[in-house]
Structures are given as structure tokens and as C-alpha cells.
Amino acid sequence: MELTRRDAVAALAALGVGGAAVAGLDRSDWGASGDADARAETVDADRIRETLLAAAEVVYPREVTGIEEFVGAFLEGRLEDPTHATALDETVAKVDELAEAWYGARFATLSAGGRESFLREVGADTADEDPDGTTAERVRYYVVNELLLALYASPTGGELVGIENPQGHPGGMDTYQRGPEP
Amino acid sequence: MSGRPPAESASPADGAADRSPVEDADVCVIGAGPAGGIVAERLAQAGREVVVLEAGPRFDFDDRLARQERAIRPAYDRPDVWDGDPERDAHSASGEWFYPLNHARVKGVGGSTLHWQGMVMRLHEDDFRSETARGVGVDWPLEYDDLRPYYAEAERELGVAGGEDNPFAPPREEPFPMEAFPPSYSDGLFAEACDELGIEMHSVPNARNSEPYDDRSACVGYGTCQPVCPSGAKYDATVHVERAESKGATVIDRAPVQRLEHGPDAIDAAVYATPDGEYRQAADAFVIACGGVETPRLLLLSESSHYPDGLANSSGLVGRYFMDHLFAGMGGLLDEPTRQNHVGFLTSESHQFYDGADAEFAPFKLEFFNYDGPSPVEMALSGDDWGDDLLERLRSEYGNHVGLGALVEQLPREDSYVALDYDRTDDRGNPVPDVHWNVGDRALRTIERVNEIQRELLEELGAEITWQVGPEDTGPAYHHMGTTRMGTDPTESVVGPDLRTHDLENCWIASSSVFPTGGAMNPTLTIATLALKATDHVLESV
Ligand SMILES: Cc1cc2nc3c(=O)[nH]c(=O)nc-3n(C[C@H](O)[C@H](O)[C@H](O)COP(=O)(O)OP(=O)(O)OC[C@H]3O[C@@H](n4cnc5c(N)ncnc54)[C@H](O)[C@@H]3O)c2cc1C
Ligand code: SF4
Numbered sequence: 001m002e003l004t005r006r007d008a009v010a011a012l013a014a015l016g017v018g019g020a021a022v023a024g025l026d027r028s029d030w031g032a033s034g035d036a037d038a039r040a041e042t043v044d045a046d047r048i049r050e051t052l053l054a055a056a057e058v059v060y061p062r063e064v065t066g067i068e069e070f071v072g073a074f075l076e077g078r079l080e081d082p083t084h085a086t087a088l089d090e091t092v093a094k095v096d097e098l099a100e101a102w103y104g105a106r107f108a109t110l111s112a113g114g115r116e117s118f119l120r121e122v123g124a125d126t127a128d129e130d131p132d133g134t135t136a137e138r139v140r141y142y143v144v145n146e147l148l149l150a151l152y153a154s155p156t157g158g159e160l161v162g163i164e165n166p167q168g169h170p171g172g173m174d175t176y177q178r179g180p181e182p
Numbered sequence: 183m184s185g186r187p188p189a190e191s192a193s194p195a196d197g198a199a200d201r202s203p204v205e206d207a208d209v210c211v212i213g214a215g216p217a218g219g220i221v222a223e224r225l226a227q228a229g230r231e232v233v234v235l236e237a238g239p240r241f242d243f244d245d246r247l248a249r250q251e252r253a254i255r256p257a258y259d260r261p262d263v264w265d266g267d268p269e270r271d272a273h274s275a276s277g278e279w280f281y282p283l284n285h286a287r288v289k290g291v292g293g294s295t296l297h298w299q300g301m302v303m304r305l306h307e308d309d310f311r312s313e314t315a316r317g318v319g320v321d322w323p324l325e326y327d328d329l330r331p332y333y334a335e336a337e338r339e340l341g342v343a344g345g346e347d348n349p350f351a352p353p354r355e356e357p358f359p360m361e362a363f364p365p366s367y368s369d370g371l372f373a374e375a376c377d378e379l380g381i382e383m384h385s386v387p388n389a390r391n392s393e394p395y396d397d398r399s400a401c402v403g404y405g406t407c408q409p410v411c412p413s414g415a416k417y418d419a420t421v422h423v424e425r426a427e428s429k430g431a432t433v434i435d436r437a438p439v440q441r442l443e444h445g446p447d448a449i450d451a452a453v454y455a456t457p458d459g460e461y462r463q464a465a466d467a468f469v470i471a472c473g474g475v476e477t478p479r480l481l482l483l484s485e486s487s488h489y490p491d492g493l494a495n496s497s498g499l500v501g502r503y504f505m506d507h508l509f510a511g512m513g514g515l516l517d518e519p520t521r522q523n524h525v526g527f528l529t530s531e532s533h534q535f536y537d538g539a540d541a542e543f544a545p546f547k548l549e550f551f552n553y554d555g556p557s558p559v560e561m562a563l564s565g566d567d568w569g570d571d572l573l574e575r576l577r578s579e580y581g582n583h584v585g586l587g588a589l590v591e592q593l594p595r596e597d598s599y600v601a602l603d604y605d606r607t608d609d610r611g612n613p614v615p616d617v618h619w620n621v622g623d624r625a626l627r628t629i630e631r632v633n634e635i636q637r638e639l640l641e642e643l644g645a646e647i648t649w650q651v652g653p654e655d656t657g658p659a660y661h662h663m664g665t666t667r668m669g670t671d672p673t674e675s676v677v678g679p680d681l682r683t684h685d686l687e688n689c690w691i692a693s694s695s696v697f698p699t700g701g702a703m704n705p706t707l708t709i710a711t712l713a714l715k716a717t718d719h720v721l722e723s724v
Contacts, residue, residue, distance in 0.1 A: 059568035077185020084188035116569075125566050129257045131190060141257060145563045149255065150186075152559040152576075161558040161576045165524045168186075168254055168559055170402035170413065173392075176366045176524035176552060 001063055003070035003156050043089035045079055047108075051092045054108040056147045058116045061160065064151070074150040087131065091142040094135055098122060119144065189255055192248035194239030194265055194290070197435040201456040203463040204233040204432045208724045210452050210465035211235070212439050212480070215293020216706060217692035217713045218471035219422030220339060224717040226429035230724060233463055234423065234431060235454050237438035237476075238289030239265065241296070243420075246412040253406050254557075256564045263409045264288040264296055269609040270438075273475075277598065277619035279658075281506075286660035287473055291435055294473065294660070295418040295706070297409040300389040300527060302342055302707035304333050306536060307352050309545070309701035317541040318624065319593050319699040323670045323679040326352055329711050336710035337387075340417045341395045344387030350533035360392045362529075363401075366552045367521040368584060369530040375642040376532070381635075383530045383550065389417035389706070390527060396421065405553070407526035416527075437461075440610065442468065442484040442493055448688045449493075455610055467688045467724045469716065474504070474662025474695040478600045479615045481666070494666075494683040497673055501601050503594035503664035504619060505700045508656045510546070510629040512636040513554045513585030514645035520584050523557045535635070536702065544591040544628040545702045548635065555583025584645055588632045589659055591702040592625040600665050619658070626653040661694060661705045668696040681716035688723070692716045 053071045060067060079085045092107075099107040099118055110118060119125065123136030129145045130137035149168075151157035158166030162180070165171025211222045214236035226232045241249075241264065252258035261271070261284045271289065275281040287294045307326040312319035330353075337344075338359050345362030346354075362385035365373075369383065376383050390407070391400045401415040411418070427433055437454040443462070444450055451464040470477050478501040484493035492500045532548040539545035558576045565572060592598075598620040602613035633652050640647055651657070669675025672684035677696050683689045692713040694705040 059572075061570045061573040063573075074185055078188050081188050081191040083190055087190070125568070129255065129563065131257060141255075144568065145255065148562045148568065148572075149251070149559065152562045153186075153254065158558065160573055162519065162581050163521075163523060163558060165403050165405070166559055167405040167523055167526075167557045168250060170404050171524065172403050173363075173401055173525075175403065176521065176529075177364055178521070179367050179370075180519040180521065 001065070001156050001160055003064055003066040003151075003154070043079070043085045044092075045085075047096070048079070048088050048092050049075055050108040051095060052143060052147060054110075054115055055119065055143050057112055058119060059144055059147050060151060063160070064156070071147070071150070078146070087138075088142050088146075091138050095122070095139060095143065098135070186251065187245075187248045189248050189251035189258065192242070192245035192252070195242040197240040198433070201434050201437055201458060201461065203461050204231065207231050207233045207463065207465040209233075209467045209469060209720060210463050211469045211471060212452060213237075213293065213471035213473065213476070214291045214419065214423050214433060214435075215471060215473060216295050216340075216419040216422065217709050218293070218469070219419040219426060220710055220713040221469050221471060221692050221717050221720070222426035222431045222433075223422045223429065224714065225720065226426045226431040228721055230721075232426065232431040233465065234426065234433040235437045235439050235452060235463060236291055236433065236435045237472075238291070238435065240291045240435045241265075243414065246410055249410045250404065250406050250412050253409050254559055254563070256560070260285050260409060264290060267609070272606060272608045272614045274603040274606055274614055274616040275619065276603070276616050279619045279621055281617035281619045281658060283475065283615070283617055286658065286662070287475070291423050291433065292418045292420040296420075298418070298706065299408045299704075300416045301704045302337070302340060302387050302389045303703040304352055304354075305701045305703050305708055306545070308537060308539070309699065309703070312699045316539050320669070322698050323668060329708075329715070330355070332711040332714045333707065335714055336707055339422070339714075340389040340707065340710060341391060341398070342387050342389055342707075343392035345385035348384040348533060349382065350384075350536055358387060360395055362386070363388060363390070363392050363527070364529065366525075366529045368552060369550055371516070371520065371584065371643065372530070372550050372639070375639050378642050379638060381532055381548075381639070382534050383532050386528045386531050388527055391415040401525070403525050405523060405526045405557075438610065439480060440483070440612065442480065444484065444486065444488070444493060444686065446488045448686055467690070467720055469690045469692055469720060471692040471713070474665050474693055475600050475615050475617060477691060477693050477695045478665040479602065482602050483612055489685070494676055494685040494689060496685050497676055499667060499674070499676055501665050502596050502599045503667055504598045504600050504617065504662070505592050505594055505664040505697070506619065506658035507589040507661050507700060507702055507704075508592055508621065508625050508629060509651055509659055510588040510590055510632040510636070510656060511586060511649075511651040512633060512640060512647060513551070513583060513649050514640050514647040515582045516584055516643065516645050517582065519581050520554075522551070522555050522583050523553045525552055528552060539591070542624065542627065543631060544593070544624050546588050546590040546628055546632055547702055548632070549587035549589070551585035551587060554585030556580055584640070584643065586636045586639060588636070589702045589704070590625050590628045590632060591700055592621050594664050594667070594699060595620055595622055626656070629653045629656055659704070661700070663694040663697040663700045663705060666691050666693070666695040667698045669698060680719040681712060682719060690716045690720055
């Protein structure tokens with residue numbers, strides 16, 4: 001199932017910006033003025049993007065496509081907040097430090113299998129997310145759950161499960177009244 | 183604005199720059215929930231100099247998506263959504279039943295309606311004369327007809343979407359301000375079973391916009407109404423507080439009132455703490471609107487030589503008769519999709535059994551859920567799996583749930599009360615409220631009966647029953663009532679039918695704390711109704 005811009009910026013529609021405006025956006029319109037990087041100058045936004053994309057390829061189901069643009073667009077909203085951007089940056093730096101130590105390479109350059117085992121070895125699968133917790137809990141919060149939240153609160157992620165208007169997405173007043181697709 | 187701001191980005195707004203008292207205030211309103219907000223707006227509209235003191239902070243509307251993320255992510259507890267502070271909000275629960283107070287309220291501008299569900303119905307005629315009609319409890323000193331015009335006004339104030347298809351509702355004179363929300367897909371599944379069993383379903387009045395109303399958008403289906411509506415379609419009391427300010431009222435946030443200074447017959451001033459020190463707000467009149475727990479607490483904290491057992495407490499009943507509505511529920515699985523969790527509110531109920539109440543069985547209403555079972559996004563964030571395995575789990579666990587709820591009345595009992603716990607103090611050194619909650623047999627017996635009806639319905643529907651909340655594990659609906667009860671006899675009540683305390687000539691109470699009995703309808707429409715009535719009485723004197 002194809003992820004779209006609509007999924008990443010689903011929040012826009014509810015804020016009265018409306019579907020038309022969203023559809024009219026192009027890549028340079030993400031993040032209001034496209035200067036998300038400028039707003040969090042000290043963080044390595046490229047590395048965050050690369051790392052989260054590499055993690056998304058592991059934590060998203062195989063049938064999802066369009067991940068790169070989706071993750072990029074979602075992150076732009078997140079990087080606008082300096083506190084969150086800094087915490088993301090620190091978590092990603094830690095991930096790379098451990099990946100270098102254990103696998104001799106940065107996380108994003110590992111094979112898909114390598115990334116999967118890395119995330120399990122770090123303990124992100126069994127950890128409960130905690131933004132102020134251990135490395136495992138922070139990786140769960142800032143990497144794994146950051147990505148799962150983005151996906152499963154989006155219409156495409158919801159549709160995979162059979163709910164085209166998942167919690168967190170302003171999908172309007174019709175879907176709750178509709179029966180299942182025949 | 184792009185995408186979703188992160189959960190950590192929400193923080194209380196800066197709030198008032200100057201927290202010093204207002205000179206020449208006519209009325210000091212304590213608490214900025216719906217009761218305080220409505221009173222303040224009406225009084226400001228009438229040209230009075232009004233100051234509102236609110237214990238909690240102001241919140242920024244633009245933070246609501248971040249707060250929504252807190253509602254979804256497992257790292258956050260419910261009280262975190264609205265910046266609950268365990269020290270500020272410390273409490274005890276010494277009754278037979280535990281009371282989770284901090285899940286049951288919000289402190290801040292908007293009060294608990296920031297978190298609420300937003301179902302708003304009128305009490306029934308018999309709820310006002312429980313003793314006469316049902317042989318238990320007490321009669322209110324007011325009748326339904328006394329409140330009827332105020333109810334209509336309250337429905338306009340809150341913005342209620344409702345239908346006239348409820349044959350059990352008390353008489354009304356005009357349509358609801360907005361059309362009811364249409365029934366959900368799962369309501370339709372229940373409708374057939376209800377037909378078979380002769381149970382009538384009808385719409386639910388919601389303080390939630392089914393169309394744009396009052397400069398707020400129509401509901402857009404975020405599905406997180408409880409505990410936060412990011413669109414503002416669900417009514418919350420910031421609506422009235424902001425309107426009060428636009429009409430000249432002063433709102434001071436982070437200003438918990440510590441005690442009320444008074445003589446034998448009147449309050450002189452409210453002493454309130456702020457981040458920059460303690461102040462004293464004098465006024466001609468005071469309206470206490472701190473909710474059903476903090477209202478009696480503030481009176482008890484304000485004891486003096488005139489009132490050794492607590493202010494306005496000559497009757498000894500301040501804090502007594504604490505009541506809530508009891509929850510009863512049941513749910514299960516069908517072998518077909520039921521389309522849950524698209525929206526976070528209810529579209530159908532049945533009040534059919536309500537007026538059959540008597541001394542043995544309490545009034546209750548049945549609720550048909552639109553959000554039974556897990557929400558996929560919440561499930562995704564708390565498993566040990568990801569990728570295809572996670573998707574498979576979500577697919578197998580989401581989709582086929584159905585559920586029924588109910589609210590049941592509990593009777594007022596003297597051994598169910600809010601008192602001060604002198605062994606524990608809050609962040610300012612004040613004894614914390616102890617919610618000593620006891621329930622009683624009539625309510626528990628009624629829950630059993632409700633469970634029977636719920637079971638019959640689910641079986642008729644062909645559901646495999648997977649959960650039940652019955653008399654052993656029932657819990658509160660977060661409706662705090664009864665603790666400064668209304669009556670005509672000053673030895674048996676705290677306020678009169680004019681909502682003024684019997685003891686003090688310039689102190690009114692706007693809260694469900696004045697309810698002599700609770701009925702089984704969610705209380706806030708009646709709170710708003712009484713707030714409007716209280717305002718009229720305040721205006722007669724200042
Ligand atoms: C999860 C949940 C769901 C609910 N759903 C519904 C529903 O569907 N329908 C319904 O009718 N009701 C519902 N309620 C109940 C509803 O929220 C309350 O009835 C309503 O908010 C009460 O209004 P109030 O103004 O009396 O008190 P509150 O809204 O609680 O406001 C009181 C305010 O007073 C302030 N305060 C307290 N002490 C002091 C002090 N000493 N000094 C200064 N300020 C003080 C508090 O900080 C607070 O902001 C729900 C509540 C919860 C928690
Ligand atoms: S479903 Fe409607 S009322 Fe509830 S949170 Fe969403 S927009 Fe608000």
C-alpha cells in the first residue's frame with residue numbers, strides 16, 4: 001500500500017488548511033518554509049532522516065511503499081521542535097555509536113537483516129518506550145515508536161489494518177457510519 | 183505548521199503576566215471549569231467587575247496535537263496529557279472503593295471539560311423528587327420545571343447536537359441547537375438485536391459540533407475526544423473563560439485559592455498562591471466553582487473560630503454525601519467487522535429503563551460503544567513486534583469488537599465523603615482531599631441487572647463475550663456530586679435553592695457538589711444549568 005503526503009501531513013486538513021492546499025504542496029513546502037534544518041542548527045538532520053528511513057524499512061510491513069517521502073515529510077514536522085530534534089539527534093548518534101562498535105558500520109549502512117538484529121540486540125523490541133529512559137527505551141521512543149506512530153495514525157497505515165480513519169487522524173464524520181468494504 | 187508536533191513540545195502557556203489582585207472587584211469566581219466560566223461570562227456581560235482565580239495553568243490551543251500524542255503513546259499516563267502534577271494534585275482514597283481522583287479531573291483554564299467525553303443530557307423529572315417518586319434519597323428543593331428554561335439556555339451555551347427521537351427524555355420546548363450525530367455502523371448492528379428484545383435505541387445529546395457552531399469547527403473525527411479534542415469541536419470551558427475575558431473579566435491562572443478569609447456572615451477575601459507569592463483578592467461576592475472535590479476541601483481548609491468545622495459548615499455536611507455514577511459494562515467479539523474507534527464519542531443510548539427506578543433498583547442508562555476494543559495505533563506502540571508480524575497481530579486483534587456501557591445512580595450516604603487528610607499535604611503544605619467513597623447495595627444490585635440486559639443483548643447479537651464490568655469491579659464515571667448539598671433546611675444542607683450558602687450572605691456555589699441526588703445522567707449540563715441560575719441570584723445582590 002502506497003504512503004502519500006496526505007498520510008504524513010494528515011494533521012493539516014483538520015486545521016482548516018484543507019485537502020486542496022495539501023494536495024497543492026510540493027516537496028519544498030514541507031515545514032512551512034523548508035528551513036527546518038535552520039531551526040535546529042546543531043542537529044544532523046540528514047543523519048536523522050537516513051537512520052529513521054533505514055529503521056522504517058525494518059519496522060514497517062513489507063507491503064508499504066513510498067516510505068522515503070513519507071518519513072522525510074513526517075520528520076520535517078518533528079524537527080521543527082528543537083527539544084525533540086535534539087533528543088532525536090542524540091538517540092541516532094547513540095545508535096550509530098553502538099552500530100559502529102558491534103557491527104563496524106553506521107546503522108543506515110547495515111543490511112536490512114543487520115538493522116533488524118541490531119534493533120533487537122539494543123533491546124528496542126521488548127523495551128517500553130520512554131523519552132528519558134535507557135538506550136533501549138529511548139530507541140523505542142525516538143526511532144521505533146516514532147515511526148510506528150507516524151504510520152498507524154495515518155490513513156494508509158490504518159487502512160492496512162481495516163480502519164481508514166485511525167485514532168489521531170482527522171478522517172471526518174463519514175467513516176464511522178460506513179460499513180466494511182464489501 | 184506541518185505534520186505532527188511531538189508530544190514533548192506541549193507545555194503550559196505563560197499565562198497571566200500580572201497575578202496581583204483586581205481592585206474593586208464585584209465578584210471573585212474561584213475555578214475556571216464550565217461552572218466558573220459560565221458564571222464569569224454572564225457576570226462580565228452584565229457589567230460586573232469579575233476576577234477568576236484558577237489553580238492550574240492556561241493551555242495553548244496549538245499544543246493540542248502534541249497532547250493528543252501523549253494520549254496515544256504509552257510513555258504518558260492520562261494525567262500527563264494536561265500536565266497533571268502529582269505533588270500539586272496529591273490526594274487520598276480511604277473508602278471501601280478506591281477513587282482515582284487524578285484521572286477524574288483536570289486543573290487549568292477549561293477545567294475537567296478539557297478531558298471530558300461531552301455527553302450532556304437533562305436529568306429526568308423523577309430525579310428531582312427521588313424520595314417522593316422512588317422512596318429513597320431526598321427530593322431536590324427544585325423541580326424539573328424550575329430548571330427547564332435554564333436547561334435550554336445551557337444547551338445553547340455548550341452547543342449541543344441532539345435529536346428529538348428519545349421517547350424517554352423529559353419534555354422540552356425547542357429543538358437542540360444542532361442536529362444529532364447520525365448513528366454509527368455498529369449502532370446498526372445493535373439495532374437489530376434491540377428490536378428483537380424490545381429495547382428502544384435513540385440518539386445521544388453531545389456537546390460537540392455536528393456542524394460549525396460558535397466559531398468552532400464541526401467534528402473532524404480525530405477519535406481522541408477523551409482526553410483531548412485537537413479541533414475544538416468538542417465543547418470545553420475555554421469557550422466561556424475566553425468569552426468572559428473578552429467582556430472584561432480578569433482571569434488569573436496558577437492561582438490556587440488557599441483559604442477564604444471571612445467574618446461570621448460574609449467572605450472578605452480569597453487568599454491565593456501564585457508563582458510569585460501570595461495575594462489577597464477582596465470582592466463583594468464570591469462564587470466557588472472548584473468541582474465536587476475541591477469545593478468542599480476549600481471550605482474545610484477555611485475553618486475559623488466562627489466556623490471551627492469548616493466554612494459554611496454549620497450543618498456539618500460539607501464534604502458529606504459524595505456520589506459518583508457507577509459504570510457497568512460488557513463486550514465481546516463478533517465474526518464480522520464492527521468498525522470501532524473511528525470517533526471517540528457515542529451516538530446511541532437507551533434510556534428505556536431509567537424511569538422504572540424504585541427503592542430497590544436505581545435509574546440507569548445503556549450506552550452503545552463506538553470505540554470498543556483496541557485502537558491499532560496504541561497497540562502498535564506497545565508490542566514486542568514490528569514489520570509484517572506486527573501488522574498481522576493488528577489485523578487479528580482489531581476489527582470485531584462490540585461493547586456496551588451503562589451509568590447507574592448511587593444514593594447519597596453520609597459515610598461516603600470528601601474530608602481533609604491531615605497526614606498528607608500538597609505542594610503548598612495543605613492537607614490533601616481524601617475521597618472516602620462508599621457505594622451501597624442498591625447501586626450494586628442494579629449493576630447486576632444491567633449486566634443481565636447487556637448479556638442478553640450481546641447474546642442476541644451472536645457475540646462471544648470477552649469482558650464484563652460488574653458489581654465487583656465497577657468504577658466511577660468521574661462525576662463528583664453531593665458534597666455541598668442543596669436544600670431548604672440549613673441543618674440538612676449547605677446551600678439553598680438559590681445556590682447561596684445558608685451561612686454566608688455573599689457566597690454561592692456553582693458545582694455538582696450541590697446535587698442532593700445524582701440520577702444517572704452525566705452531570706455537566708445540569709452543572710451549567712445551575713451555574714446560569716446561580717448567576718441570576720448573584721446579580722440580584724451585586
Ligand atoms: C474522563 C472524563 C470524562 C467525562 N465525561 C463527561 C461527560 O461525558 N458528560 C458530563 O456531563 N461530564 C463528564 N465529565 C465530568 C465533567 O468534566 C465535570 O462534570 C465538569 O468538568 C465539572 O465542571 P466544574 O466547572 O464544576 O469543575 P471542573 O471542570 O473540574 O473545574 C474546576 C476548576 O477549579 C479549579 N480549582 C480547584 N480548586 C481550586 C482552588 N482552590 N483555587 C482555584 N481554582 C481551583 C480546578 O483547577 C479546575 O480547573 C467527565 C470527566 C472526566 C474526567
Ligand atoms: S472525534 Fe470529533 S470531537 Fe472527538 S476529538 Fe475528534 S474532532 Fe474532537
